[in-house]
Amino acid sequence: MTEALQCMAVELEAGATVVVPMSQHIGAPCKPVVEKGQEVTVGQVVGESEAFVSAPVHSPVNGVVAKIADMPHPNGSKVQSVVITVGQGGHKTSQWQKLPDKFELDKYEYEQIEKAVNAAGIVGMGGAAFPTAVKLARNPQKPVTTVLLNGCECEPYLTSDHRLMLEAADSIVAGLALVVKATGASKGVIGIEDNKPDAIEVMLKAIEGYDNLQIASCKTKYPQGAERQLVNALTKRVVPTGGLPLDVGVVVCNVGTAAAIAWAVTQGRALTERIVTLTGKGLNNPGNFVVPVGMLLSDLIEFSGGLNDEAEKVLLGGPMMGPTTSRLDIPILKGTSGITVMTAAEYLKAEPTACIRCSRCVDVCPLNLVPTKIAHAVKARNIEMAKENDIMACCDCGCCVFICPSQIPLLQYIRTGKIAVRQMG
């Protein structure tokens, strides 16, 4: 699955239309600020919100608003979106991986950085899509000491972060320096898995000249890229269950987010394009692609080389946590880091058999839970027992299902149980 990594990321133009959903982030959805028939240009705001936890959305192309309607969204439902017919000149790609001139950190003040990040609509690009400006907002009760940059792929198969580090190291480092400055932290650490020595080398070169930045190599394992695991691996601090890294004085950003911050602050560029890994045996031409946010998945797959006949399952993300989609007429979002297309042979699994209490799920659980006990409590409809066993701490990583020799859908039981717990209130 690493063939996608070998090549430079390929820039793709949008198809005939792009769809810009008003909700691409955690928090309040935006309200459209354009009308049907209106002409829009690259980077123009098409939706914004007054809410604190939100991020504006921008047009990735020059074109005309075709309609504003509820359109299919990667989350499976329909979400209000601005549909734009791509006009002449279409999507204008910028020199995406480069910073234009010499970057001078001293030119930028805290307010300026936060404002630029907010205006650019930057959200966490590792997948969670939490509005970045909210993370940068200073909280006197919870001072930040360390900014961690997540250069560990969040999933197996995905290589977009790795590729970005190789191609846009300077932008990433500039972004980190800006975040460190904005949060008032004393240092910034870039965590990179030890199976990416080339990225470590490039990044080490890029941080030269910054006294407060460092590179930390961490063990290659899944889920190393999860916030909780990364904070624990790099700072030895433990984020309390139900808490945020901020509770232990840490802010975590994805490398893609850092690069976007650098571009937003230095060039005022909105978050309208991102790098996406296309991977899996169901694709003809896997690789990393730089695409406009809002590009339809069907266009992306077609332009990249299309599906082969064995394609059976399309995942929005990697193979461990990526949700499936039955349709391809959905847009790429700010938080879409990869698309995995699997063949039947890759995912077919046997019928579940009885739990033999081998405790492999207990051994692999990154949060030290006892998955088999929780799952069996849910199966027996004993939600109280599931709660006692900390069902709500589960992060859905799927390691327990991966390892289970009895092929028991442990995580599926746990998800069912979580819904039941939420319903109980």
Place this chain on the structure above:
Amino acid sequence: MTEEVKEKMFVVSSSPHLVEPSSSKRVMYEVCIGMIPAIGVALYHFRERALIVLLSCIVSAIATEYIFNAVRKKAKTHFDGSALVTAIILGLSLPATLVWWKCVLGTFVAIGIAKMLFGGLGSNIFNPAMVGRAFLMAAFGSAMTTWVFTADQDKAERALWSQEQISQTVQLCAADGSEESAVEEVAVVSGATLPLTGATLLKEDDSLRKAYKKSKRAHDTAIAEARAVLHDAEESGIVGEELAVAQEVYRVAEHAAEDAYDATKKELKKERDSKSYKDTISTLMGSERGSAGETSAIAWLIGGLFLLVRRTITWRIPLGVLLSSGVIALIAWWVNPIANMNPIAHWGAGGLMMCAFFIATDPVTCPLSRKGRFIFGLGVGALIMIIRLFGALPEGVMYAVLIMNMLTPLLDRCTRPMPLGGHVKNA
């Protein structure tokens, strides 16, 4: 993209979409592969007897599982490998001389009662093989503690017999009833008159320990009695020559007791010393009397290392068992090397190695957490040594495992790992 592909319905499911290609069946068959060295040793030493025991157990285990599933109209699980594992462990823990129908009965109890009646694989609380063995131990005590010599020992011993003696024994047995019990009877009868059967190493160790204790007791009693006599004499107010005589009598008695005690100790020490090196080697290599499969510690060690390398089992239980039993054996040996066997021999003797790697590690009946499993292992090892050193039985693997099985739910509860970041605070 062709139209056909565009029309295609994609599969929708919840993550994760990757699974490791493993199965419970594979786990079970790996355990069986791990037991091949021990099976080989058993077949080499006990020839067709071990084969009959093993085959009786295997066939009846699979048949029992099939019948229970058929009666309860459940999915067929008889080839999922777990019945095979139980059958082989049970078979290897029985004396090779056990008649086939007793093996079948024991297997029925193991699979049918200890496993299937509890709900089948994964639901049993006790190790099925150990329950089966416990049943046989209770039902056929003497047959279960009759240990024939290994084929090599047998040959060597028989060479010393006269032809006449053998025919006498065989006639004796033939006259003594049913064909089935003949083999056992040969063992028992000839064991009494001729060395065809013998004590296991642990039994010998037990006997030496008991002989030591008996002699110590005799010594203590004799001295106490003599002292009482002297005391009475003194109380009665005798003086002069009479008192001197009484004191002399006491001294003689004391000396006699000390001498007897010393002589016994010397004798026991001589026996220990003469056996020590040989015993240690023979328990490791497996040329000692014992259950069909538990004679060779090395064979189990090889199989156990295979399981560890294959990650079929984790190291915590074996380490726990070996650690606690080793420490207790070492202390006992250090305190009194006459009464107690050396720790290496303890590790090698009986079913300890088999238990450490193959019995105590049964995933179904041991705790889930890492800490729990380690404590479980420590408990099994400690109980084995307590039963061996202080109990009425020479060997304690079976009861140690069954007792710790009972504690598994408690250990599960007490050793639940703390979630990273603490428990969820329920509002």
